[in-house]
Amino acid sequence: MNATAKPLLRATNLVKEFNIPGTGGLLRKPEVFRAVDDVSLEVYPGETLALVGESGSGKSTTARLIARLMSATSGEIEFDGRDVSQISGKELHEFRSDVQVIFQDPYSSLNPRHTVERLVTAPLLYQNREVPGGPKRYTQDLMARVGLNPDHSTRYPWQFSGGQAQRIGIARALAVRPRLVVADEAVSALDVSVQAQVINLLKKLQREEGFSYLFIAHDLAVVRQIADRLAVMNSGRIVEMGERDQIFGAPQDPYTQRLLGAVPRIRPEWDAARRENDRKRHLAAAAASEAAAAGSDPLRKES
Numbered sequence: 633m634n635a636t637a638k639p640l641l642r643a644t645n646l647v648k649e650f651n652i653p654g655t656g657g658l659l660r661k662p663e664v665f666r667a668v669d670d671v672s673l674e675v676y677p678g679e680t681l682a683l684v685g686e687s688g689s690g691k692s693t694t695a696r697l698i699a700r701l702m703s704a705t706s707g708e709i710e711f712d713g714r715d716v717s718q719i720s721g722k723e724l725h726e727f728r729s730d731v732q733v734i735f736q737d738p739y740s741s742l743n744p745r746h747t748v749e750r751l752v753t754a755p756l757l758y759q760n761r762e763v764p765g766g767p768k769r770y771t772q773d774l775m776a777r778v779g780l781n782p783d784h785s786t787r788y789p790w791q792f793s794g795g796q797a798q799r800i801g802i803a804r805a806l807a808v809r810p811r812l813v814v815a816d817e818a819v820s821a822l823d824v825s826v827q828a829q830v831i832n833l834l835k836k837l838q839r840e841e842g843f844s845y846l847f848i849a850h851d852l853a854v855v856r857q858i859a860d861r862l863a864v865m866n867s868g869r870i871v872e873m874g875e876r877d878q879i880f881g882a883p884q885d886p887y888t889q890r891l892l893g894a895v896p897r898i899r900p901e902w903d904a905a906r907r908e909n910d911r912k913r914h915l916a917a918a919a920a921s922e923a924a925a926a927g928s929d930p931l932r933k934e935s
């Protein structure tokens with residue numbers, strides 16, 4: 633990375649703690665679990681920073697803090713030189729044009745009752761922004777850009793395959809011309825061949841638009857194809873950060889060495905439980921995102 637470039641995003645000493653019910657009976661006090669523990673990172677204009685680590689290492693929570701879908705317990709987030717850690721209302725709306733999220737499961741993050749046209753133009757309409765050329769034309773142009781048939785703009789998400797539905801999610805993220813796209817396991821649910829096509833699409837769109845990615849993934853083969861730099865997370869902390877080739881070629885931290893040496897395998901039943909858990913969390917996050925775009929601040933509702 634160019635040492636003189638200014639970061640687009642800077643997160644400093646981010647901490648997120650969750651209260652979890654205590655074990656051992658009703659009278660036990662809740663315990664505090666620190667999911668994100670003093671995370672600092674920077675994302676530069678036009679680059680892809682991949683956040684990698686095993687399941688539960690805190691990647692998604694970090695992504696949500698950065699996208700302001702969840703409030704941090706402490707720490708700071710600067711976007712384009714401005715502190716956005718505490719913004720709300722109109723400022724938070726504006727921030728949502730700059731930072732968009734693509735979720736893992738398009739079927740649960742896209743409202744099944746809305747047509748592609750409504751889904752794709754909603755972020756603009758929420759922000760009272762004009763839809764250039766009108767909703768239909770704008771949607772169709774975006775659909776063509778993400779490799780979907782523009783004639784299908786009046787269809788619903790469930791009428792598309794998984795890979796196509798994820799392209800709708802990508803089109804929706806692009807509709808507001810963001811400067812940072814947070815891709816949270818955006819290709820993890822797709823078959824390998826579809827995955828490769830969507831990764832190529834994500835790279836092409838970045839070349840065309842010049843935005844940055846914070847790319848959350850546990851699959852190192854995927855990360856290798858897309859990342860410029862990597863930040864490796866373990867138990868809520870970043871244990872190593874650097875250029876992709878340097879980390880893949882000569883990982884320094886023992887955890888990174890283990891991660892690269894043995895991609896963790898999980899039993900199918902655990903995977904199913906994890907996906908269900910993911911699905912619920914993504915639904916909640918998508919609802920929070922829609923509520924935020926619609927004008928209410930989801931952070932106020934958070935316990």
Ligand SMILES: Nc1ncnc2c1ncn2[C@@H]1O[C@H](COP(=O)(O)OP(=O)(O)OP(=O)(O)O)[C@@H](O)[C@H]1O
Binds near residue numbers: 650685691
């Ligand atoms: N709302 C919540 N309440 C309590 N604990 C949570 C909550 N969200 C996440 N966690 C916990 O925080 C830890 C980090 O979760 P996170 O989803 O950020 O990890 P991850 O690296 O993205 O893993 P995965 O790929 O499985 O989602 C996990 O132990 C998770 O169970």
